[in-house]
Amino acid sequence: MNYEAGMFGRQERLEFTGEETTRKSRRWLWISVAVVLAVGALAIFMMSGSKPEAPKGAAGKAAPGSQSQIPSVTVAAPGRKTVQTIVTGTGTLAARREMPVGVAGEGGVVTRVLVEPGSWVSKGQVLATVDRSVQVQTAEALAASVRVAQADARLAQAELDRARKLVANGFISKADIDRRTATRDQAQARVRVAQAQLSETQARNHRLDIRAPEAGLVLTRQVEPGQIVSAGSGVLFRMAMGGQMELRTQLSEVDLQKLHPGSVAEVTPTGTTQVFRGEVWQVSPVIDPQTRQGIARVALAYNPALRPGGFASARIIAGGVTAVMLPQSAVQSDNDGNFVYIIDDKNQAARRGVTTGDVTEAGVSITSGLNGTERVVLTAGAFLNPGQKVIPNLQKSK
Structure with a gap:
C-alpha cells in the first residue's frame, strides 16, 4: 500500500516537471519570435523612413556637391x-686712367719724396727730387761757354763793321770783307751751338725731378730718399688721372649686346651697402673666345670708398620695354x-x-x-x- 502511494506520488512529480519544462520551452520560443519580429519591424521602419527623404536630400545637395568639384x-x-632691362655683374675697381710714373732722365740718388699715397697733385708738380750736384756744374760750364761765344761774335761783328767803312777808301780789299764776314758768321754759329748745349743740359737737369704727368690722385709710392733710381728702375708712383675710377665687370656676350655707352649703373663695393651711381663709358669690342665674356667699364667719380683693386657688384640699366x-x-x-x-x-x-x-x-x-x-x-x-x-x-x- 505504501509502495503504491509512493509510486503514485513520484509519477505526479514527473508529470508536473515535464509540463513545466514544456511551458518554459514554449515561452522562450515565443520570446525569440517576438525578438525577430521586432528586429524585422525596426529594419523595415528605418528603410521606409529613409526612402522618402532620399529624393529631397539628393535634390538639395546635388548643386553644392557639383559646385565643390569646380576648382x-x-x-x-x-x-x-x-x-x-637690368644687367647684373661683378668686377674689380680700378683707376679709369692709371698713369705709371718712373724716371724720365738719367736718374741718380733720390734726395726727397714730396707726396704720399692719397695726395692730390697738379700737372708738372714735383713728386720726388734727385741729386743734381754734378749736372749743375756742367750747366754752369756750358753757360760760360755761351758767354765766351757771344763775346767772340760781338768782336767779329765790330771788325766787320770797321772794315766796311775802310773798303771805300781802298785800304781793305773786297776779299778781306768776305773773310771778316765769314768770321762773324762762325762766331754767331758757335753762340747758337753753346746755347743749344746749355739748353739740353738744363732740360736734362729738369728731367731729374720726378714729376706728375697730369693732375690726379697718387695711388702708390715705391721710392724712398737715398734710393738710386734710373730709367730701368720701373714704376715709382702710380696715379689716377683726375681721380677718376671705374668698375671693370665681366659680362656674357648676350648681356654685352644690351649695353651701350651712357647706360646708367649702380655700383656697390663689397663690404658696404653704399651705392655709387655711374655710367658705362666703354663696352668691350672683343669677346674672349675661352670664357665667351667681355668687359664693360663703368665710370665713377672719386670717392674714398672706391679703392682700386677692390671687388664690387653692379646693376646696369640697359633700357626699358x-x-x-x-x-x-x-x-x-x-x-x-x-x-x-x-x-x-x-x-x-x-x-x-x-x-x-x-x-x-x-x-x-x-x-x-x-x-x-x-x-x-x-x-x-x-x-x-x-x-x-x-x-x-x-x-x-x-
Missing part, C-alpha cells in the same frame, strides 16, 4: 608695363613651348601660347601672345586642362 583659381588682367608682366608661376612649358591659361567668358580655361622675354625681379615679360586684357591664371595652372570650368578669383594688378 577655384586666382586670375588677373596684368595690363602692360614699362619694365627696365613695354610688355605684359606675369609671375613665373603663371607661365607653363611643355614640348609645344611656353603657354599660359586664360579664362574665357564662360569661365573655362583656355591654353594660350606665349613668347617670353627677360626674367627679372618683377616677373617674366611676355613679348607676344597676350595684350594684357585677358584674365590670366596666376597659380595652379599646372592642374588645369583646356576647356575645364573654374571659379575665377580676380586679383587686382599692382
